[in-house]
Amino acid sequence: AQRVTQPEKLLSVFKGAPVxxxxxxxxxxxxxxxxxxxxSRQRLQLLLRxxxxxxxxxxxxxxxxxxxSFHLKKPFAQEEDSAMYYxxxxxxxxxxxxxxxxxxxxxSP
Amino acid sequence: xxxxxxxxxxxxxxxxxxxxxxxxxxxxxxxVSWYQQALGQGPQFIFQYYEEEERQRGNFPDRFSGHxxxxxxxxxxxxALLLGDSALYLCASSxxxxxxxxxxxxxxxxxxx
Numbered sequence: 001a002q003r004v005t006q007p008e009k010l011l012s013v014f015k016g017a018p019v020x021x022x023x024x025x026x027x028x029x030x031x032x033x034x035x036x037x038x039x040s041r042q043r044l045q046l047l048l049r050x051x052x053x054x055x056x057x058x059x060x061x062x063x064x065x066x067x068x069s070f071h072l073k074k075p076f077a078q079e080e081d082s083a084m085y086y087x088x089x090x091x092x093x094x095x096x097x098x099x100x101x102x103x104x105x106x107x108s109p
Numbered sequence: 110x111x112x113x114x115x116x117x118x119x120x121x122x123x124x125x126x127x128x129x130x131x132x133x134x135x136x137x138x139x140x141v142s143w144y145q146q147a148l149g150q151g152p153q154f155i156f157q158y159y160e161e162e163e164r165q166r167g168n169f170p171d172r173f174s175g176h177x178x179x180x181x182x183x184x185x186x187x188x189a190l191l192l193g194d195s196a197l198y199l200c201a202s203s204x205x206x207x208x209x210x211x212x213x214x215x216x217x218x219x220x221x222x
Contacts, residue, residue, distance in 0.1 A: 096142070
């Protein structure tokens with residue numbers, strides 16, 4: 001069965017602190033992994049996906065197949081990073097997304 | 110381009126009634142997916158439409174049905190509403206040819222009383 005686990009409902013950090021949002025997945029095969037973000041009063045939008053291996057807004061995520069993890073990291077959090085973050089996976093070649101329950105990131109000044 | 114649009118924004122229905130939600134995809138997109146997001150949960154995949162056919166389906170009962178029109182817009186229908194159907198319903202569009210990126214609409218908040 002496909003499953004995405006985000007163990008933290010809320011992560012609260014101070015501006016300038018490092019951030020790591022955890023994501024573990026369960027999937028037999030080679031999944032595509034994504035991070036979606038939802039800022040206040042905005043719609044859900046793609047932040048990054050593992051296949052592109054790029055850094056968006058200072059965030060990076062590395063797929064660790066051994067630990068079945070896809071943690072999202074940023075070395076120095078900004079107040080504008082405060083949002084709801086969802087980890088998601090899909091089967092290669094298919095667009096059905098399986099989402100985790102989300103982690104709310106709160107960055108305080 | 111307004112991106113993905115959904116209507117209505119909010120809806121209140123009574124248990125046992127039927128509801129229709131609508132979605133217009135982003136310009137250039139031909140695939141529409143529907144998700145249900147209950148409070149405090151991540152979105153759950155309901156089904157996906159491409160070329161006016163249901164292509165994939167999640168773990169939802171037959172009370173949930175859909176349609177895609179030739180202009181790629183889509184409807185989600187839910188019959189015999191239950192209290193547990195109260196949720197935010199999200200529509201996402203994508204282009205089948207090249208991209209895995211799905212663009213989400215703002216959602217329709219359905220409340221069943």
